[in-house]
Amino acid sequence: MGSAIALGLRRANPESSILAIEPDAVRRASIINGGITAIEILPNPIASEVLFLATTPQDFSSFLEINPHIKKYKGIIISVMAGTCISELTDRLNCSQVFRAMPNLACAENEGVTIVLAAASVTQSNSKKVKNLLSGLGLLLFIQNEKLMHSATALVGGGPAYLSFFAAALYEYAISSGFEKASALLITAQLMSGTSRLLKLAQDDPIKLCERVMTPGGTTQQAVNIFEKNQIKKTIIDGLKTACARSATLGRST
Ligand SMILES: NC(=O)C1=CN([C@@H]2O[C@H](COP(=O)(O)OP(=O)(O)OC[C@H]3O[C@@H](n4cnc5c(N)ncnc54)[C@H](OP(=O)(O)O)[C@@H]3O)[C@@H](O)[C@H]2O)C=CC1
Numbered sequence: 001m002g003s004a005i006a007l008g009l010r011r012a013n014p015e016s017s018i019l020a021i022e023p024d025a026v027r028r029a030s031i032i033n034g035g036i037t038a039i040e041i042l043p044n045p046i047a048s049e050v051l052f053l054a055t056t057p058q059d060f061s062s063f064l065e066i067n068p069h070i071k072k073y074k075g076i077i078i079s080v081m082a083g084t085c086i087s088e089l090t091d092r093l094n095c096s097q098v099f100r101a102m103p104n105l106a107c108a109e110n111e112g113v114t115i116v117l118a119a120a121s122v123t124q125s126n127s128k129k130v131k132n133l134l135s136g137l138g139l140l141l142f143i144q145n146e147k148l149m150h151s152a153t154a155l156v157g158g159g160p161a162y163l164s165f166f167a168a169a170l171y172e173y174a175i176s177s178g179f180e181k182a183s184a185l186l187i188t189a190q191l192m193s194g195t196s197r198l199l200k201l202a203q204d205d206p207i208k209l210c211e212r213v214m215t216p217g218g219t220t221q222q223a224v225n226i227f228e229k230n231q232i233k234k235t236i237i238d239g240l241k242t243a244c245a246r247s248a249t250l251g252r253s254t
């Protein structure tokens with residue numbers, strides 16, 4: 001996720017100076033190949049105006065042990081770690097200018113969604129700075145109810161995974177029907193983006209678009225009947241609820 005943010009920020013503002021920290025040599029080389037400067041360890045002192053924290057929540061403790069100097073950092077910290085709550089971030093980072101964000105991988109293409117919560121202690125000018133910065137990554141929504149962050153993690157952070165999962169079914173169907181892999185991929189991707197455009201224009205419950213496609217007595221209804229019989233919608237909602245619960249568990253275990 002860290003490199004997706006770096007790529008999106010660079011694309012939004014090519015003049016900005018971005019430094020990625022990546023301990024793994026192979027991953028570091030791939031970031032450098034993407035045109036982003038990357039080094040192995042967090043510099044001491046930290047000179048950046050904004051620091052994104054994109055380790056896994058499970059690595060947060062070891063990150064703090066390896067980098068005790070982060071507690072002297074006076075800039076802005078934006079954590080994208082699932083689960084880890086704002087009070088834990090401000091306490092353990094010894095920083096008042098902390099934001100908890102939940103972005104997704106489409107931020108790399110400036111087509112992401114990012115949900116953000118600011119610590120009560122952040123200044124108005126830093127809040128404005130973060131708004132400007134993150135709005136370059138796509139849709140940006142500031143919230144005040146931290147409880148929503150677990151759902152945001154399931155929905156926004158995980159969203160591209162569920163849509164890709166559905167897309168994988170379309171892709172596999174296309175190949176099994178005889179389409180070349182390249183055509184199957186183009187068709188699948190265009191189906192996703194074309195549908196997304198229609199949904200944005202309609203500004204209505206997505207099921208309405210589904211219904212518009214289902215010509216009475218036609219073909220699509222037959223497919224949707226199978227989805228309904230197998231409770232696909234309920235299964236997806238159950239999946240998101242479980243992801244949301246996992247976010248809460250991760251928050252308690254860091
Ligand atoms: N993947 C996604 O779509 C999303 C992820 N997130 C959040 O982003 C975070 C990262 O997730 P994801 O990118 O999937 O996980 P990855 O495991 O791919 O990335 C974690 C990164 O943190 C690095 N890291 C670990 N320890 C340190 C350290 N001490 N100093 C510097 N870097 C360190 C890892 O390095 P190394 O390569 O050496 O292991 C790795 O590059 C998580 O907190 C997750 O909740 C949020 C929204 C969406």
Ligand SMILES: O=C(O)[C@@H]1CCC=N1
Nearest residue numbers: 082153154156157158
């Ligand atoms: O799967 C995860 O835990 C992270 C957070 C949301 C998306 N990826």
